[in-house]
Amino acid sequence: MDLKKQGLNKDKNDSLKSFKSKFINNDNEIYLDGNSLGKLPYKTILDLENVIKKQWGENLISSWNDHWLELNNLINHKMSLLINSDKGEVMVGESTSVNLYKIIHALLESNEFNKALISDSLNFPSDLYVLDGLKNLTTKNKIKIIKYKDDIKCDLNLLKKNIKTDPGIYCLSLVSYKSSYLYPLNELNKVAEENGSVIVWDCSHAIGVTEIDVKKSNIKIAIGCTYKFLNGGPGSPSFLYVSSDILEKLSNPVRGWFGHINPFDFSNEYVPSSNINKFRAGTPSILSLVPVNNGLDITLAAGIKNIRKKSIDLGNYLIELIKNELSQHGVVVASPMNSDFRGSHITIQHEEAWRICKLLISGYKKRKKVIPDFRPHNNIRLGYAPLYVGFFDLFETVMILKSILENKEYLSVDQSKKTVT
Numbered sequence: 001m002d003l004k005k006q007g008l009n010k011d012k013n014d015s016l017k018s019f020k021s022k023f024i025n026n027d028n029e030i031y032l033d034g035n036s037l038g039k040l041p042y043k044t045i046l047d048l049e050n051v052i053k054k055q056w057g058e059n060l061i062s063s064w065n066d067h068w069l070e071l072n073n074l075i076n077h078k079m080s081l082l083i084n085s086d087k088g089e090v091m092v093g094e095s096t097s098v099n100l101y102k103i104i105h106a107l108l109e110s111n112e113f114n115k116a117l118i119s120d121s122l123n124f125p126s127d128l129y130v131l132d133g134l135k136n137l138t139t140k141n142k143i144k145i146i147k148y149k150d151d152i153k154c155d156l157n158l159l160k161k162n163i164k165t166d167p168g169i170y171c172l173s174l175v176s177y178k179s180s181y182l183y184p185l186n187e188l189n190k191v192a193e194e195n196g197s198v199i200v201w202d203c204s205h206a207i208g209v210t211e212i213d214v215k216k217s218n219i220k221i222a223i224g225c226t227y228k229f230l231n232g233g234p235g236s237p238s239f240l241y242v243s244s245d246i247l248e249k250l251s252n253p254v255r256g257w258f259g260h261i262n263p264f265d266f267s268n269e270y271v272p273s274s275n276i277n278k279f280r281a282g283t284p285s286i287l288s289l290v291p292v293n294n295g296l297d298i299t300l301a302a303g304i305k306n307i308r309k310k311s312i313d314l315g316n317y318l319i320e321l322i323k324n325e326l327s328q329h330g331v332v333v334a335s336p337m338n339s340d341f342r343g344s345h346i347t348i349q350h351e352e353a354w355r356i357c358k359l360l361i362s363g364y365k366k367r368k369k370v371i372p373d374f375r376p377h378n379n380i381r382l383g384y385a386p387l388y389v390g391f392f393d394l395f396e397t398v399m400i401l402k403s404i405l406e407n408k409e410y411l412s413v414d415q416s417k418k419t420v421t
């Protein structure tokens with residue numbers, strides 16, 4: 001069967017196909033940017049309208065008792081279902097960077113691990129900046145960044161060797177933002193545990209598209225944002241998970257009142273909450289939490305196993321298309337071919353990556369617009385969110401790319417850039 005027919009067939013048999021109608025879609029656009037900002041679900045508009053107009057506009061302060069204090073608990077509970085943690089081990093609030101800071105600070109202060117901070121060159125820059133800001137609390141006053149042959153693939157042997165010979169606090173992105181490389185969680189957590197190390201997993205590019213089972217994988221600590229595959233909206237709060245055996249040994253460096261066991265007693269003495277709530281600081285951002293609630297509902301209804309299965313299928317299909325249609329035009333797949341080691345985006349490389357992205361986004365020659373991400377210096381990220389991206393969308397994308405490359409259309413475009421690419 002040819003690849004076009006295959007794509008159409010796969011869409012027809014897709015058990016998740018009804019989920020697309022839950023989101024605002026544009027028929028003239030293929031949105032492959034799910035891994036920077038997920039789409040807006042219709043219900044989120046209604047939920048936000050209700051919270052703004054009724055709960056805030058009409059009911060004002062009483063909404064804290066009637067709705068908002070409970071909302072955070074409800075969201076935390078739904079997140080615990082998604083990652084299979086116990087209640088009281090995961091909370092949603094504040095940015096990924098802030099949660100990373102709090103947890104790394106807590107680990108360094110706890111004396112449970114060597115005071116060494118180690119990451120690798122595949123990690124997201126913000127994480128490296130946060131670690132760097134805490135280097136004065138380490139024994140050597142510096143952080144170590146393991147470098148591989150390139151910034152695409154992890155050298156697992158080298159990483160494991162480091163964990164064995166240089167135990168301490170590791171921070172890794174479960175799915176690498178640039179290449180989609182997916183780390184073998186269970187294997188690395190085992191090596192860490194056997195060698196007195198802990199790995200803080202940044203799941204920003206993994207949550208909502210890969211199966212994260214904190215119990216099965218023995219994850220001790222995880223963080224991650226909710227605005228990508230969980231469709232929580234721009235700047236929606238992140239999650240922080242800490243397993244209960246470690247949680248009791250850690251304290252939050254930002255001792256705000258929402259981390260207190262009884263914030264509304266207004267006691268002058270700080271007594272931390274006994275569960276993950278001790279890592280909360282100030283008043284939760286209710287308007288940003290409302291969309292997360294709905295994003296989690298949609299993901300839980302679809303089922304993470306089904307989402308992951310479709311994501312793998314989409315990825316394999318896209319790689320096949322690229323190999324058949326684009327490789328003779330200088331396009332290289334930088335993401336792992338083996339789906340066991342791949343998240344939900346494929347990164348392709350081409351020396352004209354930026355100008356190609358501009359053409360895709362512009363809908364040049366009245367074609368459908370395709371929205372990818374550009375990551376320096378030659379990477380085009382094609383993110384496929386299984387809840388609203390179909391197989392034929394990928395077929396159409398590759399055909400548009402083929403036309404751009406065959407006709408060298410990028411030569412007609414200038415190199416100027418906006419801030420967000």
Ligand SMILES: Cc1ncc(COP(=O)(O)O)c(C=O)c1O
Binds near residue numbers: 097098127173177
């Ligand atoms: C892997 C990863 N980690 C951390 C961050 C930073 O998240 P935040 O802006 O919530 O601090 C991002 C943002 O895109 C990310 O992709």
